[in-house]
Amino acid sequence: MNMDYQDEKRLETGEATKYRYYRLAPSDVVTEVPRTIQRKHGTKKQNVSVRQPKKEYYSEESIMRFELESHSKLLPDLNGNKTIVNNYLLRFWGPSFDSRIGGIVAYTYIILSSYCWDKDYTWIGLDTITKQLTCSKTSARKYLDILEKAGFIIRFWREQDDDTRMNGTILIKVRRSLPLLSREQYNALPKSLRKEHDRFLRKIKRESQVEYDLSHNYHEVYEQLRSEVISVKNPTGILKEEIQRLDEYQEEYDVAKNKMSTTEERLWVTVLTALSEHMSKPSYDTWFSKSLGYRDENHRWVVYLPNQFSCDWVERKYSDLILAIMKEYEIKCENISFDVYGD
Numbered sequence: 001m002n003m004d005y006q007d008e009k010r011l012e013t014g015e016a017t018k019y020r021y022y023r024l025a026p027s028d029v030v031t032e033v034p035r036t037i038q039r040k041h042g043t044k045k046q047n048v049s050v051r052q053p054k055k056e057y058y059s060e061e062s063i064m065r066f067e068l069e070s071h072s073k074l075l076p077d078l079n080g081n082k083t084i085v086n087n088y089l090l091r092f093w094g095p096s097f098d099s100r101i102g103g104i105v106a107y108t109y110i111i112l113s114s115y116c117w118d119k120d121y122t123w124i125g126l127d128t129i130t131k132q133l134t135c136s137k138t139s140a141r142k143y144l145d146i147l148e149k150a151g152f153i154i155r156f157w158r159e160q161d162d163d164t165r166m167n168g169t170i171l172i173k174v175r176r177s178l179p180l181l182s183r184e185q186y187n188a189l190p191k192s193l194r195k196e197h198d199r200f201l202r203k204i205k206r207e208s209q210v211e212y213d214l215s216h217n218y219h220e221v222y223e224q225l226r227s228e229v230i231s232v233k234n235p236t237g238i239l240k241e242e243i244q245r246l247d248e249y250q251e252e253y254d255v256a257k258n259k260m261s262t263t264e265e266r267l268w269v270t271v272l273t274a275l276s277e278h279m280s281k282p283s284y285d286t287w288f289s290k291s292l293g294y295r296d297e298n299h300r301w302v303v304y305l306p307n308q309f310s311c312d313w314v315e316r317k318y319s320d321l322i323l324a325i326m327k328e329y330e331i332k333c334e335n336i337s338f339d340v341y342g343d
Contacts, residue, residue: 010060010064011060011063011064011121011171012119013123013158017160018160019158019159019160020057020158020159020160021057021058021059021060021063021156021157021158021171022055022056022057022058022156022157022158022159022233023055023056023058023155023156023157023222024053024054024055024056024157025053025054025055025056025226025280026051026053026054026279026280026282026283027051027052027053027054027234028051028282028286029051029052029054029234030049030050030051030052030313031049031050031052032047032048032049032050033047033048033049033050034046034047035047035048048316049309049312049313049316054232054233054234055157055232055233056226056229056231056232057229057230057231057232057233058156058225058228058229058230059228059230062225062228063121063156063171063173066154066173066225067120068151068152068153068154068173068175069175069176069177069179071151071216071218071221072151072179072180072216073179073180074177074178074179074180085110085113086178087200088178088200089106089109089110089178090103090106091193091196091197091200092181092189092193092196092197092200093106093150093178093181094106095189095190095193096150096181096185096188096189097146097147097150098146101142101143101146104133104135104143105143105146105147107133108129108133108140108143108144108147109147109152109153109174109175111129111132111133112124112129112147112153112172112174113174113176115174116174116176120173120174120175120176121171121172121173121174122171122172122174123169123170123171124170124172125169125170126140126141126170129144144172148218149218149219150218151175151179151216151218151221152174152175153172153173153174153175154172154173154222155170155171155172155173156170156171156173157169157170157171158171181197182216217277219277219278219279220277223280248306249290249306249307250290252306252341253290253292253306253341255341256292256304256341257292259294260292260293260294264293264294264295267293267295267331268291268292268293270329270331271293271322271325271326271329271331272288272291274325274328274329275288275318275321275322275325276288278321287305287310287313287314287318288314290305290306291303291304291305291314292304292341295333298334299332299333299334300333300334300335300336300337301326301333301335301336301337302336302337302338302339303322303336303337303338303339304338304339304340304341305338305339305340305341306340306341307340308340311338311339311340312338314338315338319336319338322336323336
């Protein structure tokens with residue numbers, strides 16, 4: 001009986017080789033990588049700091065058991081709403097994925113679904129995806145990132161026991177049923193699409209009672225999945241000591257924090273709370289636990305951090321997210337800069 005159950009929980013690879021399965025998670029290890037930077041009058045080569053991922057391993061049973069459908073309300077699968085795929089995906093999820101490239105993201109999901117007609121996962125490679133979408137690998141990764149953030153796919157990687165590479169073959173689990181937009185996602189649609197969405201739901205309500213879904217934070221869903229990690233392989237890097245030294249700045253942080261106004265402190269706490277919902281706790285603790293935000297009378301913000309290494313990293317990786325959060329919470333910000341509070 002146990003043998004039958006175990007057989008059902010094995011991933012179909014078409015090979016006799018035994019594999020390990022993992023997801024990539026942020027680590028505190030950073031290395032310097034040469035990059036060619038495009039400038040107005042040509043290009044410039046310089047080293048940039050890149051955070052190295054770590055491998056978090058999962059059992060095959062955990063992967064087979066995990067279902068994206070269990071974290072959202074599903075749209076009823078009704079007759080008359082389909083062309084090749086449900087019109088709801090094309091009309092409403094596409095614009096919700098991204099205001100500029102949502103259509104191609106939706107098509108990426110269609111391509112992945114076409115490889116999952118008999119199961120909820122595919123071993124499709126990035127080369128195949130780029131050929132299907134006629135796009136670059138960078139673009140394909142971006143589309144996959146958007147789909148994973150929206151809860152339409154989740155990626156795992158596999159490797160052989162003696163494999164030392166950082167990236168193995170990708171296993172993509174694909175949502176097989178279509179979720180409704182949340183009320184938050186519906187409100188973000190243009191007015192004309194909201195009206196069309198209302199008409200769409202009125203039609204299908206004749207056959208099914210439909211209500212808006214809750215807004216699901218799939219980052220939290222994936223963080224919960226990490227409780228099933230069975231082992232971790234951490235990377236190594238030449239700048240790891242830079243991160244470890246961030247704990248040495250408590251005195252400078254306390255002095256700088258005392259200079260913040262009550263309003264600045266309240267607004268920055270709002271930003272920090274939102275930031276913590278967009279990243280893992282280790283990443284938040286590393287880069288923002290000792291951050292401060294000041295503003296002047298013209299609503300120009302300065303984010304203060306312990307050292308120049310932190311400033312460069314946060315500006316490059318998180319400035320757009322900070323600005324988006326300020327806009328979402330209606331915090332006035334004409335521009336934003338980053339500086340060291342110990343200077």
